[in-house]
Amino acid sequence: MSKALAIQEAPTLDETRASLHEKLKGIVPGAEIELKAELAFKINRLKAEKNAIILGHNYMEPALYHSVPDHTGDSLALARESAETDADIILFCGVQFMAETAKILNPDKTVLIPSDKAGCSLASGINAANVRDLKRMYPGAPVVTYVNTYASVKAESDYCCTSGNAPGVVRHLLSEGHEQIIFLPDEYLGRNTARELGIGFVLPPLIQGIAPEAVTGPAIIGWRARCEVHEVFSVEDITAVRKQFPDVSIVAHPECHPDVVDASDYSGSTKQMNDYVAATDAGRFLLLTECSMGDNIMAENPEKDMLRLCSSRCPHMNQITMEDTLRALEELRFQVELPRDIIDQARLPIDRMLAIH
Numbered sequence: 001m002s003k004a005l006a007i008q009e010a011p012t013l014d015e016t017r018a019s020l021h022e023k024l025k026g027i028v029p030g031a032e033i034e035l036k037a038e039l040a041f042k043i044n045r046l047k048a049e050k051n052a053i054i055l056g057h058n059y060m061e062p063a064l065y066h067s068v069p070d071h072t073g074d075s076l077a078l079a080r081e082s083a084e085t086d087a088d089i090i091l092f093c094g095v096q097f098m099a100e101t102a103k104i105l106n107p108d109k110t111v112l113i114p115s116d117k118a119g120c121s122l123a124s125g126i127n128a129a130n131v132r133d134l135k136r137m138y139p140g141a142p143v144v145t146y147v148n149t150y151a152s153v154k155a156e157s158d159y160c161c162t163s164g165n166a167p168g169v170v171r172h173l174l175s176e177g178h179e180q181i182i183f184l185p186d187e188y189l190g191r192n193t194a195r196e197l198g199i200g201f202v203l204p205p206l207i208q209g210i211a212p213e214a215v216t217g218p219a220i221i222g223w224r225a226r227c228e229v230h231e232v233f234s235v236e237d238i239t240a241v242r243k244q245f246p247d248v249s250i251v252a253h254p255e256c257h258p259d260v261v262d263a264s265d266y267s268g269s270t271k272q273m274n275d276y277v278a279a280t281d282a283g284r285f286l287l288l289t290e291c292s293m294g295d296n297i298m299a300e301n302p303e304k305d306m307l308r309l310c311s312s313r314c315p316h317m318n319q320i321t322m323e324d325t326l327r328a329l330e331e332l333r334f335q336v337e338l339p340r341d342i343i344d345q346a347r348l349p350i351d352r353m354l355a356i357h
Ligand code: SF4
Pocket: 095, 119, 120, 121, 122, 123, 148, 227, 228, 229, 230, 290, 314, 315, 316, 317
């Protein structure tokens, strides 16, 4: 499609306004929708002019999520989309490790992220030297790395996974005859995955030079990083909500503590949560995850009633604003750059993740 035609086909300001008012009525005040519609209109025109695509994570604020991304979803779905695009520019409305994954899959494209401050407590909880130490401690054990890690950690790994396919990746390795699997860096996702598969879970010693405890039988060897949003939900929260709203269906992300997952009605990745809410009849739902996700699911399922526990927000996801998304396209900032050897080494574990459902 020619550039002029692509721009012509971008939604007009009136269409953008109408669509946002329709999707966000009852969620975002009308005056704010007006402001966001103008930003969305400019972003969509510029996107067409520059042959860019925008990928929007489920945790983006509702006005952004429902107006500018070409694709929305969890990190696995967006990684798949980034692997297939023929756009010249990929603008990732998500956090740094997600944009890095898009760069690894598209080394010759321009990959942008609207903020250079969108980190992640899980990704910063481990580094490449930690992984090399673990490989020395548990020789022969394959390394499965959650996609919430930086590229240098992925480059030391055998497989990547997301919360959506973590059990599938570990099951695949068990079926290949591996007994111990190093699973990094989220302790709770590791514990929840081990419980789902009925295998053991151990943590490496905290002190360098101390020999690890002997591991017998199939087990996950985990790490101590946590998601700063999901780790704060408690069983007490669930008990209190159930007392007040007996018809509630509670859905927990697998980065929550295993006791929280046990006390919930369902646990799954952000995409799986979305599918569960769409397919389930319940008086109301409570999602134990980043608060914007509840707003976005509510906009997609207006007939469902959603409760919120919004005291814990992700400070990293919240760095991504529509204003900075527009600036990213205007100025082609912030460009994701990675050393070529890291890209080459990190590609294989990501490709393996994409091949396992
Ligand atoms: S919600 Fe948790 S895992 Fe996701 S980006 Fe924020 S800190 Fe990282």
